[in-house]
Amino acid sequence: MTAVGVKSEREVVEAVREAREAKQPFDIVAGGTKHAFGRPQALSERTLDVARLRGIQSYEPEELILTVLPGTKLTEIELALSERGQRLGFEPPDSAALFGSNGISTIGGAVSADTSGSVRVRHGGARDSLLGLRGVNGFGAAFKAGGRVVKNVTGFDIPKLMCGAFGTLCVLTELTFRVFPRASQSATLMLRDVAPAEGFQALRRIWSSPLEATGLAYVAPLAIPELLGDIGKGAALFRVEGEAEPLKEKVQMLRSALGARDVKDVALGDAAFARLSAAALFATTAHDVWRVGVPPSEAARAAESIGTELWYGDLAGGVLWFGFEPDNAASIAKLRAAVARANGHATLVRAGLPTRKRVAVFPQETPERAALTKGIKAAFDPLSLFNPGRMYEGV
């Protein structure tokens, strides 16, 4: 195992050109927290370590624009932004706890794995925040795409392709984001002791209201009892944000929309959403962790038919997280059936090697779509130098 460390885009170009010459692919790592996320790779002999390609290049709070190098730690970015009352719209969580890693997640890893927090329900995912990038493609050429302004339609929107591509298309060398103002206060209300169908229905109603909620989750009884206590059949969590007076109005409207049911304030609302965002409840368990995307209206039915105890739904039901006993074929079969029925998709976020070898880790593609995916891979990395096989066979 050889690790090549790079400190500049020029060094990345050199490393890629060497890899081309030697026909030796490499894995791209920075914080290393998501190393176990993805298909078990052919285990490249070589690693390209971009952790030292780090730092905030420019941050202009008055422009709401941030440019960083990919190895920059999320903690550093969050600190810089919060000092100016701002945040990343997709609030990527640190993945270290979930994967039992000692590292600290970086922004390049967050974009590549398309991780995002509960606030995504309001501001969208990494794709909606990433305005421009620089990178090095498999031809050994540095290129840029997108721009540094919020409104831009010049050329193809390549930055979106990189969100969730798991480093299979290029080595990122610079990222520019739009950032968002963060209200000074938040409040979380909990609808207690509701079954999934009723809970998700209430969540969707608030999602489709002008409250602009920044957290809409349904939590099964066993998910985060340390923060929520006894929640009976389960609980729906609603978070809203604002300055003092506007927030008061939102809380009042939220209460009246939820009616006279068992609604209470949750003092630890932000902590609860942080835990859900990072899927940190699985940190101390040995479960296989699945993330499932479904139309929100299908969330309750999908969860009930999968029928596991440790689960929750975020983004008003658009995303469901499940913990299964390791390598449990029966649970996986139920999950696949539920996903197919709901016209959704499933990703195996965490599992041991045998499971990741045996089952499709990423959403399964039709042959036509797989051909297009391979074509896109070849457009960026025809020799398959970057993270080979991390997402799909040959990609």
Added chain:
Amino acid sequence: MELPKPDPQIVARRKDIVAALKRIVPDGVVSDAAGLSAYDGDAITAYRQAPLVCVLPRDKEQVSAILKFASDAGVPIVPRGAGTSLSGGALPRADGILLGLSRMNRILEIDFENACVTAEPGVTNLSVTRAVEGRGYYYAPDPSSQIACTIGGNVAENSGGLHCLKYGLTTNNLLGVEIALADGTRLKLGGKSAGAGGIDVLGVVAGSEGLLGVVVEAILRIRPKPPVTRTLLAAFKSVPAAGQCVADIIAAGIVPAAMEFMDRRCVAAVEAHSAPGYPRDAEGLLLIDADGLKAEVDDAIGRIGEIARQNGAEVREALDENERTKFWAGRKAAFPAMGRLAPDMLCMDGTIPRKALPQVLIRMSEMARQYALGFCNVFHAGDGNLHPLIIFDVMRPGELERAEAFGADILKLCVEMGGVLTGEHGVGIEKRDLMPAMFDEEDLAQQQRLKCAFDVQGLFNPGKVFPTLSACVEQGHMHVKAGRIPFPNLPRF
């Protein structure tokens, strides 16, 4: 701008091509000269070219069959919605099939549970909102041509509008598409669930200007209508002061629903045209909307007013819904209003970092003096998207050339200040040859390789977006001849 040279071998096969298309869409082939003249361009009047033939499919199966035929026969395809492109995106080719999607205009599903609408590509932008407003919803992207422009065109151009500062461009409101690829194969990308997993191909299809495939269905996010909207009119003694006010509002963490700028000349034209009641003595005017819940909007309007006054503005609020509508109607009519006063105009579409607004406004005035041409400024100030209108008279020798040089200098200035060539109109044929001002060879090579992954024969909209090898220096602009403004009654940008 040089139009692509037609391939004589394709033109020679015209009769067979027309016959083949008639077999696929018996009631939807336009091949006579008079009929084709209706399709000889889009909203850029400077470029006119009748297509080889025009075909108007009724469903996605017909689209697939047309593409399969074109791919087998090696005939270029130019997709077209309503033909309202401001960059020549739908400009036909003499050796190409014009694929008109206006008859595929059904809304297929309204799903309030999942807050989305599934529409065919020929559905107009505004009719999506019309279909859901009864239940208190709307579709946020609102290009000013929204009564005519289509969803397919919006996806292809990643259209913006007045409200994208707060609610995003088309791409941020697009959940999924079904796309027909070059060989006629159809793929579904994205869907009603959050994030699709896998590589985000949907993200690159949005804004691809008809170069990657044909969208045959789109799933659009709809939003609840904000209960309260308040509108401020701020009149400034100088243009840079208005620019500074915009920068200060954004820096204060306020995201207005819309924030539009007009200069003195533009205000005068609009007042002469529709008299919305703008103050005529101001050098610069900002029209600002805040929307949301009552306390939130009250808070924002209070702070915005204060910031505007600190920048020396006189501030007044629209008294009622009637006046609000009038204020906005004036802004939306700015382009036709200018068109009545000026013999000819060029409309630019660059974006700059907001903080560069004061400086760019000063530099543009200097350039105008240097080129001895009039211009006026009207733009989406909140997101730094400029639409300077250069005024000239094509009958005066040399003025067109000076106007084009002025326009190119403005776009180059945008790039130099850290901005981009086009914020919402697209590259099309119009800004094609300016692409190297923003992207180097490697950048463009990477984009072209991506196109190849979708369209190996290069049949989708060839001659658009990417500069040809024989690039002549051209400028990014929209050329409007007096009295022949395309869609003269259509509000613009």
